[in-house]
Structure formats: C-alpha cells, structure tokens
Amino acid sequence: MKLTNRSKHLEKKPMTLAERAYLPAILTGMGITLKHFFSKKATIRYPEELRPIAPTFRGLHVLKRDEAGRERCTACGLCAVACPAEAITMVAGERKKGEQNLYREEKYAVSYEINMLRCIFCGLCEEACPKAAIYLQADKMAPPRFERDEFIYGKDRLVEPVDPNARSKRGIQLTAEQAEALARRMAGIE
Numbered sequence: 001m002k003l004t005n006r007s008k009h010l011e012k013k014p015m016t017l018a019e020r021a022y023l024p025a026i027l028t029g030m031g032i033t034l035k036h037f038f039s040k041k042a043t044i045r046y047p048e049e050l051r052p053i054a055p056t057f058r059g060l061h062v063l064k065r066d067e068a069g070r071e072r073c074t075a076c077g078l079c080a081v082a083c084p085a086e087a088i089t090m091v092a093g094e095r096k097k098g099e100q101n102l103y104r105e106e107k108y109a110v111s112y113e114i115n116m117l118r119c120i121f122c123g124l125c126e127e128a129c130p131k132a133a134i135y136l137q138a139d140k141m142a143p144p145r146f147e148r149d150e151f152i153y154g155k156d157r158l159v160e161p162v163d164p165n166a167r168s169k170r171g172i173q174l175t176a177e178q179a180e181a182l183a184r185r186m187a188g189i190e
Helices: 023-037 078-082 124-128 176-187
Strands: 061-063 088-094 107-115 134-136
Touching: 061 107, 078 088, 078 124, 124 134
Parallel strands: none
Antiparallel strands: 061 134, 088 107
C-alpha cells in the first residue's frame, strides 16, 4: 500500500576516472592526517608532568583521624554499601582495654581495604560516612604501579599519618597552635 503518488527518480551518474581510483578520498584522508600531524599534542609525560587539577577533583582515599589522633572509622560499613563498584571491604572488631587512644569508638575496622582498580572515584563513600572518616584527597593522585596487588590499599596506606604536619589539605584543618598541641600530646610531653 502506497501512502503517496510522489516518487523521485534518481539518475546514476557514471564515476570519473579519479573517482574510480579513489583519488579524492585518499587526498582528503591525507589532508586530515597532515592537519593532525602538525597540531599541538594532547599527550603529557605523566609522572614528570602533571595536568592542572580541577577544584572538584577526587583523588586518593584517606582514613582520617580525630583531633586526639584516634581513628575515626567505626567499621559501620556504610561506605562499602554505598560503593557502586564494590571496591571497599572491611572487617570490624571490638576495641580492647588500653586502646582508647587508638580508636574513637568501641567498634573499629580491624582491616579496611580499597581495591583501586575497581574504584571509580565517585565520592559516594565519602558522602555515606557518618563519622567523616573517609575522604578523597584533592591534592593526591593514585601513583602508577606495575603489579595488580599493589593497587589494593590497606590501612597501612589509607590511615592518615599521626604527624599533624603530614596531614592532607582536606578534612580536619588545624591551626599551627592546634598542630603543636597535638604533636606534644602524641609525643607524651603534656
């Protein structure tokens, strides 16, 4: 069944010798190649050169400490549940007597691992944490590695250093006086 009587008749023109040899198509392709050959390169030499980082960049994870130097993470598992890539795994444990200066709550993460190969750096773990224990640093990128098992970050790489001067720029912001007081308190001087 036809909907209309209109039809368009096309005449097939014979191809010229140049068109049969694909000469115009080859010259067009070579022109595009030469244009890109002399344009500015988009590649950077990564470890030596760094791209400018946006203010909203989400980099390496860090498990934060509180003002007294104790780990904030209570192993509630909300970050692992919120992770769409299922990159976070943890094992919870009970705090023992005498560990009050190490862990903030009675429950803490005995092991906390993030598989950086699976992580998509979306920041949902940071948003889900009720204790503000995990942050994605805006000033550090994941370094290049050669082995797959080097991309599984445990507490040894994730927990923020005790030294207040080595802390990340994001998260807890200490004044110079607070940093000195914390350093003295952790050294046992006070």
